[in-house]
Amino acid sequence: MKKVNRFYLGVISVILLSCSHQNKEGIRTTAQSVYEDVPYLQDFSVRYDLKDSIDLAKVYVDRNKVIQVLSSKGVLRTHDGEFLYPGVLMADKTYLPLTEKNVSGMTLFQDQFVYLEDKAVLSNAWAGNLYLKHDLPDANIITAGSHFDFMISDGETLQFLSKDKGPWEEPLGDDRVMDIRYSESKKIFWILGQHSISSFNTTNNSFKTTQIEQNPTSFALLGDQVIIGTGDGYLEIDPETGKTIGEVHNKLPVPAITCVEAIDGQLWFGSAQGAFKLREDGKFDYYYGKRWLPGNVVKHISKGQDGSVLILTDGGLGKIDFKKMTLFDKAQYYEQQVRDRHIRYGFNATLVDLDNGNVDSGRLSDSDNDGLWTSMYLAGEVFRYAVTKSDDALQNCRESMDAMEKLYTINGVPGFPSRSFDRSGYLDILHDPDRWHQSSDPEWDWKGTTSSDEAIGHIFAFGVMADLMDNDLKDRAIALIDTLMGHVVSNDLYMIDYDGKPTTWGKWNPEYVNARPKNVGDRKINSSNIIAMLQTAYHFTKKEKYKEKALDLMENYGYLENLMRPMKDIGVASDDADDWSKMLSESWNHSDDEMYFLGYWGLYNYALNDTLKTKFKAAIIDHWEAERPEKEGAWNIMTALTGTDEFDLDEAAWYLREHPMDLVTWDIKNSQRKDIEFIAPNFREQTIKEVLPPDERPVQRHNANMFRLDRVGNDGGEEYSAGDIWLFPYWMGRYLGIIGEPKS
Structure with a gap:
């Protein structure tokens, strides 16, 4: 049985209020802005796939909310379909006599369907009384006027039909009719030819070309403006002279326009590579791929019901809905998404092997980063519990904590956390013996390295x-902190795997860390992380060995200097560096960004003294400054923990609002766009001047490059969990007090 996704989705609004931020002890720390969580407009898509190989021409919805599509095989209608559960287009047999007619054109009048066939213009509305005969048997273009007036054409000749007036006919000569529009205010039909723009005034039957x-x-007509779409952009023309008004607009996502429509004062465009809408700021919202549309060749765009937009493509119909919701509403949806299909033994997991995006067809997969993705989800649920005292959040914490604890007990190596685990026999561990191992319990296998x-x-x-936490989870968490850090300290700042050797990446020893050149990121990241980890261990266990080790590293091995090194100094290793350092510094490592910012919680909050805390704050803000172009919601929100007044709250809220509801790994392509400004290749792998909204780029986690433009090859094969991607930054923002409670 299908799952019904109900969520309340309202106008985009960021209201920044100056207020006092309080930490968990209730002590005033600084004045920080707060995002007021008022409703905004959230867009999402409901798709209706085309099962047969037929041509689609027009789509409309009537006052009864019935959607019909004109095709080369007659009139179709939508069947089923809701968010994440595509419906289909199928033959409409509602009016059986209509199926016997050669319907070649279709329009709306008074929000009722009107059809054009080889003998007449007709409708089933108004008791079927609309029936206007014509003598253009090949007519396939129709537009409604006022008072049951219609203009039709077969491409060569125009014919005006009316219930109250006599017919009128005019050949277009050497030109050919492409489309017809009607201006209600002027009572004029506008006719677009391949080389002309013509008008027919219904009040006096005057015709001008x-x-x-x-x-x-x-x-399309936008008020009194005539907007022309071309193969290289769009323009406004003066219909009296045929001259262009203003400039030609061709810095578009796709300049070759297939259709244009004015809906509620906004211009929508279709192309062979998706659809796009012109925003008030002159930029475009781009809808590409199956996240939004069943096909990318756009045939027709029309206004839907309840603020939606209907986009007809070669693969079917995409209905873009715009619903009012708050960030809290979005969080409630995502909470259910995670629990419904992304919990594997308590881990926050990815759904893989989807059949063309069907979220009920996938399987939960293990990951090298099960502990990491779960850590962010778990922290988010702890923040949620701290804010709401929700029993549901508390139970989620318990279940994920059970999984995290098992990572330590399943492998038999004291203090060593496994990457993951699964039931025996499910994986062929003989083909991956370096990572997968049999547990002492024959029911389970575990993953190392x-x-x-x-x-x-x-x-x-x-x-x-x-x-x-103020319950048993607090003690369990402290025990695991001590378990892991006890392992690391007793093994000379290495993580030691089952074979008695350090793992490839679990190395914080000065001999390894300081072997890297000063400008190589690993030297900075490993220093920053180990100090954060040791401080956290000391803060909660009060064991002096952790404090002593942290001070020793900072005072005698340069770790404080390492972690304080400005981000602008991080770059490519010199030619005389070792091969490992060269490999580590080929480009900016966005996974390092993730590790830095997760570590900043312990680096700043549990600093050993106020002098260090001040230094650490400066290091965090320096890193945040480098990250600002990415508009990464989680890192902007994490920076707020330092109490700084400036942390790009509006960009963090933008990230949360603009994130797509659909987290399936659909193919995404932006590198062909003409409306974005590309920049030269660089160390940070920033591809364009300004980052695209999350709902226009590939779905990805926080460790990915936010300037990545394309993703192809796994179209609809996986669904990511919102647990780490969205819920973690949202609930952290709620806990830090920079995202407010929802407002109606």
Whole structure:
């Protein structure tokens, strides 16, 4: 049985209020802005796939909310369909006599369907009384006017039909009719030809033709403006002279326009590579791929019901809905998304092997980063519990904590966290013996080679839990902090795997860390992370060995200097550096960004003294400054923990609002766009001047490059969990007090 996704989705609004931020002890720390969570407009798509290979021409919805599509095989209608559960287009047999007619054109009049067939213009509304005969048997273009007036054409001749007036006919000569529009205010039909724009005034039957120089593909009326779509952009023309008004607009996502439509004062465009809407700021909202549309070749766009927009493509119909919701509403939807299909033994997991995006067809997969993705989800649920005292959040914490604890007990290596685990027999561990191993319990296998990503994620989540929980989970978290850091300290700052050797990435020893050149990121990240981890361990266990080790590293091995090194100094290793350092510094490592910011929780909150805390704040803000172009919601929100007045709250809220509801890995392509400004290749792998909204780029986690433009090859094969991607930053923002409670 299908799952019904009900969510309340309202106008985009960021209201920044100056207020006092309080930490968990209730002590005034600084004045920070707060995002007021008022409703905004959230867009999402409901798709209706085309099962047969037929041509689609027009789509409309009537006053009864019935959607019909004109096709080469007659009139179709939508069947089923809701968010994430596509419906289909199928033959409409509602009016059986209509199926016997050769319907070649279709329009709306008074929000009722009107059809054009080879003998007449007709409708089933108004008791079927609309029936106007014509003598253009090949007519396929129809537009409604006022008072049951219609203009039709077969491409060569125009014919005006009316219930109250006599017919009128005019050949277009050497030109050919492409489309017809009607201006209600002027009582004029506008006719677009391949080389002309013509008008027919219904009050006096006057007809006028003006030659135009452009090669139009489509047109629309925006008030009294005539907007022409071409193969290289769009323009406004003066219908009296045929001359262009203003400039030609061709810096578009796709300049070759297939159709254009004015809906509620906004211009929508279709192309062979998706659809796009012109925004008030002159930029475009781009709808590409199956996240939004069943096909990318757009045939027709029309106004839907309840604020939706209907986009007809070669693969079917995409209905873009715009619903009012708050960030809290979005969080409620995502909470259910995670629990419904992304919990594997308590881990926050990815759904893989989807059949063309069907979220009921996938399987839960293990990951090298099960502990890391779960750490962020777990921390988010701890923040949620701290804010709401929700029993549901508390139970989610318990279940994920059970999984995290099992990572330590399943492998038999004291203090060593596994990457993941699964039931025996499910995986062929003989083909991956370096990572998968049999547990002493014959029912289970576990994955080794654990990395520093997992370690810092674990310590972050356990630290948050130890700080904010007031029950047995607090003690369990402190025990795991001590377990992991006890292992690391007793093994000379290495994580030691089952074979008695350090894992590839679990290395914080000065001999390894300081072997990297000063400008190589690993030297800075490993220093920052280990100090954060040791401080967290000391803060909660009060064991002096952790404090002593942290001070020793900072005072005698340069770790304070390492972690304070400005981000502008991080770059490519010199030619005389070792091969490992060269490999580590080929480009900016966005996974390092994730590790840094997760570590900042313990680096700043549990600093050993106020002098260090001041220094650490400066290091965090320096990193945030480098990250600002990415508009990464989680990192902007994490920076707020320092109490700084400036942390790009509006960009963090933008990230949360603009994130797509659909987290399926649909193919995404932006590199062909003409409306974005590309920049030269660089170390940070920033591809364009300004980052695209999350709902226009590939779905990805926080460790990915936010300037990535394309993703192809796994179209609809996986669904990511919102647990780490969205819920973690949202609930952290709620806990820090920079995202307010929802407002109606």
